[in-house]
Amino acid sequence: MNDDDELCLCFHVTKRKVMQFIRVNQPRVPSQLSDCYGAGTGCGWCRPFLKRLMEQPDSEGDLLPDAESYASERKEYRSRKN
Numbered sequence: 001m002n003d004d005d006e007l008c009l010c011f012h013v014t015k016r017k018v019m020q021f022i023r024v025n026q027p028r029v030p031s032q033l034s035d036c037y038g039a040g041t042g043c044g045w046c047r048p049f050l051k052r053l054m055e056q057p058d059s060e061g062d063l064l065p066d067a068e069s070y071a072s073e074r075k076e077y078r079s080r081k082n
């Protein structure tokens with residue numbers, strides 16, 4: 001996943017925005033990332049990935065899947081939820 005890819009697809013929050021938010025605000029719990037343009041407060045798909053990025057900010061998101069499979073897996077996730 002590139003920095004300009006959306007990490008929270010519900011609210012169009014890019015990975016870059018989330019990483020910047022983590023650097024500046026140093027949230028203590030993942031739920032605080034909701035203050036970053038609402039990240040994680042929609043379908044819930046991105047929450048484990050937000051948590052992963054928060055716990056390992058130095059990874060720069062290397063542990064995240066590529067944007068295409070991320071989006072298609074979310075689609076599946078949402079169809080299972082409904």
Ligand code: FES
Pocket residue numbers: 007008009010011039040041042043044045046047
């Ligand atoms: S993708 Fe972030 S809440 Fe849906």
